[in-house]
Amino acid sequence: MQYKADSPEDYILQLPEDRKAPITKLNNLIKKHMPKDLEAGMGYGMLAYYVPKSIYPNGYHCKPFPPLPFINLASQKNFIALYHSGMYAKKELYDWFVSEYPKHCKYKLDMGKSCVRFKKMDDIPYDLIEQLLGKMSVEEWIDIYETAINK
Template sequence: MRLDEYAECIDDKWKDSFYKTWQSVKSHLPDGFISDFQHGMPGFSVPLSTYPQGYHVGGTPLPFIGIAVQKKHLAVYHMGMYRDDALYEWFTEEYPKYMETKLNMGKSCIRFTNPKKIPYELLGELAGKMTVQEWIELYESSRLYE
């Protein structure tokens, strides 16, 4: 699936916010990540050419960030934040500096329920905080299986 095909399937009220989020993340990502589709959503991953072991049992690029429009929100999944407590803490401390609304997130999923209230600058900064190599090292250090 291509990005424009994905966008055709989302509610019109979310399209502009989806594209702005995508561009904010993409423009700040360090070199080496690729755009792809995993788990039904577009995102950015470490290519198999860089990390041949791939995700879990191999054969799939190691996911890093996913961006999805779901029923009632836009979601940004940041796998690095899931594994890095310091990055998670940084984001939760920075969020109120950009937004007046309460942060709605799980360990890796940041949810936005209003398409007009998305901190694009903050999401871009978050995307640029971890290199491909740092993500691979963090992923490998926290793997519970071999």
């Protein structure tokens, strides 16, 4: 679902009641444990955690005017989605997450290349997400990103 929000606070205010608490908890967790030098705000209609232009002035190659995205969080129609670009770009990180997930959650993993979908609001593996946030630095993300776009 798309929300017309100019700030993370406005985004959260527009959410259905059953989504406000888990999105707020995830947002706070991400802001507390995200890699150093990321900034939080809005991007692509979602909560966004990105590499600021002061660190990476080139921005995102598809649309160079926004900063380089790294993590996004969204409330979709049937689930909460956590997008982590590092899992898409680094197979070892993806494989680690897939292998760890069953140790933290009783429901089957519902995941694309970078998107983890949480359909059960009471079974979001916050501790696993906290661990994921410490697995890649901004510098590593920029290196992986530049290697991929320069091929």
